[in-house]
Amino acid sequence: MDMRWSEFVAKVRERGQYPTTKEAERVSRIVLSALGGHLTGPERTELAVRLPEEGMRVLTDQLRVTKPLSGAQFVDSVAARIEGATPATARWDVSSVLSVVAEIAGGDLLDRIIDRLPPGYALLFGRAQLAQLV
Template sequence: MHAQPEQRRIAPALTYDQMLETVRYDGAYPTRERAEQSVNAVLAALGQQLGDCLRTALAACLPPEAADALTTALPPTAQPRTGWGFVQDIAARTGVAPAVARWDTGAVLSTVAALLPPDLLTQVLGGLPAGYALLFGRAELVQAA
């Protein structure tokens, strides 16, 4: 019998240090610490937007330190936020302008997207309200009416 994806730990494609360096490069951050602040803020906020199964499956693909930031978040929000609402929430939490929060979010989530199997990324995006695909560096797909 095969284990469910959310129950097994997948060896991440990057170490935490490599992930931080990728985010630092993509985000053009001056220091590793600044990249780490963005990773922690974005993943903690994302953890609140996902249900337990998706959060666990996504965490299994991340380095343990990043998985901790995602899974030790506060309980899920009662009202899921759109992609823009998510960015505004990060701006409020971190005290930065919305444009900076959008930049931070894109740098972190595009790195996360590269670590996920395509089917899991599709499931994550399907479990979130509209507006997240662009934050993950993907096209926003809209079903025709």
């Protein structure tokens, strides 16, 4: 999928119902930056090449985090980066961006991304995450 950055931001703006393109772009950069620190391995590389060039840069310019965060902790970390955000608004922001990322990634890559991340990310990408009974 050859998507321009402006198209990515427009999709985020529509999904998140942001009043301006500037707001949608700011949220997109923050969420992709946060994701870039948590996603590793070939999945990070495969996702990066599917994103628009600017999104690829934002995702891959991040150093790997030392402590993986659960989905809820990830949302809290994003909330800390957005002035005036609450956990509820940050969850909205994260889901608005990651639902577009999920569309770009496609089913197989998204499955592998979710498998690589700690529990709690599937819903952020717009997917159900079924618990495995042991």
